[in-house]
Amino acid sequence: MTSAVVFDIDGTVCFDGRTIPAETLDALRELTTRERVVFASARPIRDLLPVLPADLQHLDLIGGNGAFTRSDGRTTTVGIAANERGVVDALIERHGLAALIDGEWDYSFSGDPSHRIFRQLDAGRLARNVPREELDTYSKVVLFTTAAEVVDALRASTLSIHVHPDEGLVDISGPNVTKHDALRRLGIADGSYIAFGNDTNDERLLRHAAVSYRVGSHPVLAFADHHLAPEQITETIVGLASPLAEFAPPA
Missing domain, CATH: 3.30.1240.10 (Hypothetical Protein, Haloacid Dehalogenase-like Hydrolase; Chain: A; domain 2)
Structure with a gap:
């Protein structure tokens, strides 16, 4: 079991700016029975919540590219000086x-x-x-x-x-405010998590993951371990949620 599986939102699991497809939500729900799931978005928590169904809003959230973290219902903000x-x-x-x-x-x-x-x-x-x-x-x-x-x-x-x-x-x-830094504030160590992202603000998040997935074709994330087309995201999450799935950090 990993320490977490971390998902960017827009362009990774949400493609219309408003909703996550029903089949993807079902796969995420199943994944939460096996793994700690974290959503890490450029959106502030305020704008992230309407995208998530009520039964997933209790999960750990990172918003504002790391400016906000929400865990156990408590939101912490790192402001600009x-x-x-x-x-x-x-x-x-x-x-x-x-x-x-x-x-x-x-x-x-x-x-x-x-x-x-x-x-x-x-x-x-x-x-x-x-x-x-x-x-x-x-x-x-x-x-x-x-x-x-x-x-x-x-x-x-x-x-x-x-x-x-x-x-x-x-x-x-603010300085040193990234999704990756917010992940560490949630107690999730480098090399212990799986990360999915699609854009430049996901670069450090993916670079420090044990296993990284690029969704789409952004060249900044060309180093990712796996490259997915958007239509492959659901089946990939289903694979992670399988009881037969194994996680092995790189040696």
């Missing part, structure tokens, strides 16, 4: 950037409502959209730009960033 928040605010003001800024629960959104990310934003109507000045804490920030000047300024800071050119945005978290 005041000086780093100043870097983000200065870039927003200097370049007139649209942004999505998550606080500990509420958020501030000034982006285009037609953007894909808006469909996933507070789908459960659990929070408030407020001016960013009203947020006590910045937990995770999305800037809707990939302009070189902005990206270079972020890379010169201590912030953790993930650039997504296809979506025209950059994800920002």
Whole structure:
């Protein structure tokens, strides 16, 4: 038995931004009878919960690319420090950037409502959209730009960033805030877990896994042990849930 099996959400088990297919959910439910299952998403916990059925919401959750962890019903937040928040605010003001800024629960959104990310934003109507000045804490920030000047300024800071050119945005978290670091905060050691992911924000998560699965074709994850097409994810989970499945960390 592994210490955990960890799944990214969007592009890994969820492909429409709103739901996980019923057959995949059934496979995940069966897997939970044998393994500790963790969901690790770029979404904050607030936006992760509506994607999961009620009977899976008690599982360990990582949100905001590691800014949030939820275990035994308790949520912990790692915020962006005041000086780093100043870097983000200065870039927003200097370049007139649209942004999505998550606080500990509420958020501030000034982006285009037609953007894909808006469909996933507070789908459960659990929070408030407020001016960013009203947020006590910045937990995770999305800037809707990939302009070189902005990206270079972020890379010169201590912030953790993930650039997504296809979506025209950059994800920002505090220093050393990643899904991998959040996993360690949950007590899950390197080399003891299986990980599934599809994008750059899953790189460290997969690199430190005993067994790694890339879903899709992102070149950053070409090192993964196994490469899956999206339509293969359910059968792969079913295989892991089988009583005959064995886990053997690399020597």
